[in-house]
Amino acid sequence: MIKAVYFDLDDTLYDQLAPLRSALQAAGFGEVAGDAARLEQLFKQMRRHSDRLWVNHAHGQLSLTELRIERTTASFADMGLHVSPKWAQHLQESYEHEQTAISLRQGVVRLFEQLHEKNIPFGLITNGPVEHQWGKIETLGLRSWIDPHDIYISDGIGLAKPDPEVFRHVHAQTAFLPAQLAYVGDAWHNDVVPSYLAGWRPIWFNGRRRQPDDGESEFAYWECGDMSEVFSLIQSK
Incomplete structure (x- = not known):
């Protein structure tokens, strides 16, 4: 779960x-x-x-x-x-x-509301320069939803995707098992593969209908094309 x-x-x-x-x-x-x-x-x-x-x-x-x-x-x-x-x-x-x-995708606010209603904590893991990423976080209004302690930016923690150590580092800050953590991302190489290798449950947000990289399609992941599908995925598994 x-x-x-x-x-x-x-x-x-x-x-x-x-x-x-x-x-x-x-x-x-x-x-x-x-x-x-x-x-x-x-x-x-x-x-x-x-x-x-x-x-x-x-x-x-x-x-x-x-x-x-x-x-x-x-x-x-x-x-x-x-x-x-x-x-x-x-x-x-x-x-x-x-x-x-920029603005949040359609369905993101409702997803955040659903997670909040079920007391499921959520955070952010992103590659990039700290100041640059924080600028986007502020523009999107994410601080009203996500505690800054649950926001992990590669240049701030000294680790970057696709290194699975990023996810192991974040896991170490939680009280959960790796299999109890889900990661939602659009990039197969940067998001799905490293989170899977760290023992997490990847959710591939694949609205652009990409294909897995050659030789890696055996990795276990859940897939959706719209943010409105994410909550039902994590609730049904």
């Missing part, structure tokens, strides 16, 4: 595609922003390269600025488009500006 639930932040509790679309328009790539299929493709590539490069950043081999530039130039290259590092940095600045207007 699930005793506590933790959430990923980016593209789980809010939709990252919306600020990216606005940033592309502001940065002069309206033709990509206005094409739903190309926008989705670019977004997926940026997430893939970001996850790939985050390990190097966590080990001090790549600065955050370098990571963001490389993920952008590589993602556009995957689509047959060339962008300069200077333009990639400009897009990042536009993207960060648009993130000041």
Whole structure:
């Protein structure tokens, strides 16, 4: 039985595609922003390269600025488009500006209410710089729902997903068994796999209909495409 639930932040509790679309328009790539299929493709590539490069950043081999530039130039290259590092940095600045207007996904507030009503504690585990992630947490109003002690940011704890030690670290702060902890996240490599390896119960928030990475489909997880499904999942298992 699930005793506590933790959430990923980016593209789980809010939709990252919306600020990216606005940033592309502001940065002069309206033709990509206005094409739903190309926008989705670019977004997926940026997430893939970001996850790939985050390990190097966590080990001090790549600065955050370098990571963001490389993920952008590589993602556009995957689509047959060339962008300069200077333009990639400009897009990042536009993207960060648009993130000041993000909002929680539909169904998140009701899910929080349901967990609160059942006295099921919940928290947050997210990769990123502390100040940057806290900015998004404040914008989304999450402090009114989640105690700061239950918010774990990679740069603040010195551990980053996809390292399963992140989840072991958080588990050590609770009074529950690993199998009594659920983690809701959108990324197979960063969220589902490491939480499973740490003994948690992964819930793959897969509204974008991705597929598991090759050779890893045997990992046990629950899957949903909408936040309204999460509470019934943890209650029925």
